[in-house]
Amino acid sequence: MPSKRHSDESGETGIDLAPMLDFVMNLLIFFIITTSFVKEAGIEVSRADALTAIHRDKGNILIAIRPNGEIWMDRQAVDIRAVRPMIERLHIERPDDTVVIIADKASKTGQLALVMDAVRSGGIDEVAVGAAGGSGE
């Protein structure tokens, strides 16, 4: 009688969820660890090629500069004067973030310098210039 009851019981409860739960938990932990909330610039620019460019793990605030000098941040075109307060806000939200400025090949270095200064005065010292075609690390 006890063994019969046991088999009856397992038939009632259906599939054992425990292995699935383990698997889902592992997936969840993987995605939590690998996630990085990148602030996309919102436009594509043609980057300069550089063989020695390296992948930046924490470069997750992207600022794009178009050939005509327009600055794009967080999927919108912003004024140069708006860069500093935006960086300040993002820096308070996530102090680990670093900035990658993706300057178009044909954009001017004067504009790049202005953006770099704005980022630094906004509190983030780690600034890199985006490139393409590197071998990575």
Add this chain to the structure above:
Amino acid sequence: MRLRRHFHNDESSGIDLAPMLDFVLNLLIFFIITAVFTKELAIQVQRSGAAGGKKESGSIMIAISSEGEISVDNRVVDVRAVRANVERLHALKPDYGVMVITNQNAQNGVLVMVADQVRQGGVENISFALSN
């Protein structure tokens, strides 16, 4: 008898996992959707000094004019020759960094190419300033 068996059953099965599983699955979907796997390719370039571009002692000077002409130590060179020049100067003064002084109308593509060449030449410490 039937009711009692039911009770007994409930007790032995422990906590109900279904709500937790729902919650975990929701979290999972959220993280899958927000996950971004792209890592940005970039070159580290320091911004040095004010916009005046004052010269620092103790660095290899590379200038870029508004037309994209590159000069190392006041000699105009081709972009492909920057690496060799930096290698030579780096061998002479191993603790020097590189200072790239660009005209504000120079193109960023040239700046990145020069920075790339400098890194190939073995110098990682690159700073960048504007000339007038």
